[in-house]
Amino acid sequence: MQHLRTTVARLRPITVSQTTKSLSQTAPRVAEAVPLAPQPFRRLSASVGSEPFLNGTSSNYVEEMYYAWLENPKNVHKSWDVFFRNANAGAPPGAAYQSPPPLGGKCQIPARAQSLVGVQPSVQKLVEDHLAVQSLIRAYQVRGHHLSQLDPLGIMAANLEPTPPDITVASPDKLEFSHYRDRLYNLTAGGLYGLRESDLDKVFRLPTTTFIGGNQSALPLREIIHRLEMAYCQHIGVEFMFINDVQQCQWIRQRFERPGVMHLGLEEKKTLLARMIRSTRFEEFLQRKWSSEKRFGLEGCESLIPALKTIIDKSSESGVENVIMGMPHRGRLNVLANVIRKELEQIFCQFDSKLEAADEGSGDVKYHLGMYHQRINRATEKNITLSLMANPSHLEAVDPVVQGKTKAEQFYCGDTEGKRVMSILIHGDAAFAGQGIVYETFHLSDLPSYTTHGTIHVVVNNQIGFTTDPRMARSSPYPTDVARVVNAPIFHVNADDPEAVMYVCNVAAEWRNTFHKDVVVDLVCYRRNGHNEMDEPMFTQPLMYKQIKKQKGVLEKYAEKVIAEGVVTREAYEEEVVTYDKICEEAHSRSKDEKLLHIKHWLDSPWPGFFDLDGQPKSLSCSSTGISEEELNCIGNIASSIPVKDFTIHGGLSRILRGRADMVSQRVCDWALGEYMAFGSLLKEGTHVRLSGQDVERGTFSHRHHVLHDQNVDKRTCIPMNHLSPDQAPYTVCNSSLSEYGVLGFELGYAMTSPNALVLWEAQFGDFHNTAQCIIDQFICPGQAKWVRQNGIVLLLPHGMEGMGPEHSSGRPERFLQMCNDDPDVYPNLPVEDFAIRQLFDCNWIVVNCSTPANFFHVLRRQILQPFRKPLIIFTPKSLLRHPEAKSSFDDMLPGTEFMRIIPESGPAYASPDKVKRVIFCTGKVYYELARERKNRSMEESVSIFRVEQLSPFPFDIVRHEAERCPNADLVWCQEEHKNQGYYDYVKPRIRTAVDRLRPVWYAGRDPAAAPATGNKQNHLLELQRFLDTAFNLEAFPGIQ
């Protein structure tokens, strides 16, 4: 519609002043000899849209004709010549067009036009027929994919209304209209635009929006239909006409319409056959050796392997050196063996259940493990690095992770356009349509800080998901419709035609490397077995599977074809099969020598130089996280100034910066400045920092302001953190799309790529992390245990009960704590001097809730300075961001200071522990409420308050020590969260273990509840007062038992 609207507008009268510009920009140059040349572009007194015979869809055809006529009036039929002359001479609407004169009658030519016009017979029919052909061509381009023969089983027509007759196109001279009629009716919604069988041999001029003519500009209708059938209705269905960009549409038309364009050469066919042999015989080998093992075989979609290899070859040709892949279970082992080229014995030994695990961790099943491999690409003789990311069962969850890793690889090699590093994502049909993360990932594809400059998506569309067929699995006609949101072209292809598959994969790779946008290859195939090799598919899909049983294997069919064409002899083919079988047999024998199963061999993201040769940390100590006064001042000054000239910031922000400058002069930090100090110092030390999440640039709570906006110049921004020093590492701070699952997955992948970067994801409020639960549960929490892969990602989760209602209150610390791997009942048997660092080394992740900017500063720096990587979950404050007491002195950040796992009591109670009646352990913001209440009650001597800043790994040693110092005190855990939430269930048994279960641990906090917080402000305050009363009522509990 958009295109039509502009076309018609362009044909409307324009003023003389517009003329020169329009002509030089759009219209072809007019030959001087043509008398019409000096005429303005068009001086129609009528809009073409109001011509009776021109409807909206014909306008670009008219435009074609008009340009041709401008070049030379002889280029067009006489009738058009008459029409344009009349129009140019200023004929009113309806008058420029001249119908044939009635027999013996007089022609009614307007007086002004009469002199220019000669009368033509059958003009109307001619115009209509040309328009009809134009519409027909367009119909094939838009809807041809509905008629293409995509389903190898022939049982499904892409969910479309009446199944078109399945035909193979005859040669054009044999083309019978009746043969095509039904198909054409389907395509043209029953109209055929007025064309008749008698028109088949008429010659029609082709518009520039088609390439079917090759070198010819006009063709008989019969040939036009034939060529359109060849381009759009064979084994490839091209879905692209929804793309907004005209150049991109033209590019695709060229790739599919040019006559003979899909023809493969002899060598290509031989390579394809060899790849089909490997793909097919690999599955057959596994089936022979381990017939009762699950492997999620590729049978029915063996052409996936040549598809991927073609994409990689073609991309390598365009300069791509690094390909990062994500894929689900189906065909994964085959991809590892035949695309990534993992040693076969390593794959085969995964089937040996008796092998002992050589690495720490719990490991994962063989069809989830990742892989990294550098090799020479045989087609281009260039180096290529291939990695397949490890993933959980959770379908599509790996998609954003792959994107994040790809982005990071691009970042580290300075590949700002995605020319050297790219990603390929492989999907199942049901998952691609069903999983929302696919959509979330697509929406990252064109965002400046998240784009990977085009991903090639390959869908193994076996027309089933476990036992559910597409009618029940999706509401869209194709499983790939989700890709349309980002204008990605979709190439559907019948996977039983490996040559067609190879062709579309070449085009897909070329597309990606030309436009740097996403593209989808939909391999329409079938699944020969059940969901896995043990499953009986006949229970649920009896007819489909009857058909599948009859289906000849694709290798067999393709081998017959190429043997018949003389590409290879039968003997050569059989020899190749035997050779590959032998390779498998030999690898199988070697696999029996393996004694141990090394998960390390399946690492998808090695970190060269970070560990020692055994994969262990180089030391078990952490350098000092403090920094010098000079550094604090230098970073503080940047944080409070505008490092570029002539840049006007908002008045409110000027005040904030002045406030920061005051803090620097007073040698104190608030939360935002503490964060600045941590990021800034790491950047100056050469560590890249990336902070991503919703509205993180300013900060949800308007405290951060890492990106300054010029108030006078639109889109002019400045990131002071990138002006720290000339040799600093780059700082990336980026507002993300409104997605948690997608963006957290992305950042996790980003953090996976290098250990030398601080990568942080901040939730808008902590509550929202649960829409990314799968990334947390499946990757962050158990990643190292499953895949021996460390990751230092940081999650910043704003948390705190501040009367804001059930949401916006809790980051759900209980959930993170529940998934910590430290034993609540066992005091860690670790050397005293290394207790803290060894605990960190053993844990699956670190959970902290800091109450001071200095501690926040230290924990961020420790994340990089410790000699290994663990995910770090930080519950961050909201009101504390501006709390006058929640400030830290520079003294707490100088060299020699460090992260404090527990901030002990520092008041009178600490000086005289014997007088202490109660020790309150707490964490986070509630400390400030407790301290205020204690002061109000003048209980500073009798109540001691300890802040547990690092909840996990639990500081057993410090708790033991502090509890022992106050033998007369009862021990209370106080939290502002409800009893069944927060930290209580986690800390209680651990405090008990720390004190050898000799003393009870009492609870002061909110009662158990279903919702995280009340929606009523009054209740909120009442609850707060109630638990503070309990915390300071020394009679509240029975005392030491």
Ligand SMILES: Cc1ncc(C[n+]2csc(CCOP(=O)(O)OP(=O)(O)O)c2C)c(N)n1
């Ligand atoms: C998020 C998620 N939900 C459910 C499952 C269980 N499951 C495993 S495979 C499968 C069917 C997948 O179908 P499809 O995506 O078409 O892939 P295919 O197995 O057909 O190759 C399902 C539902 C899962 N692994 N992940």
Ligand SMILES: [Mg+2]
């Ligand atoms: Mg499927």
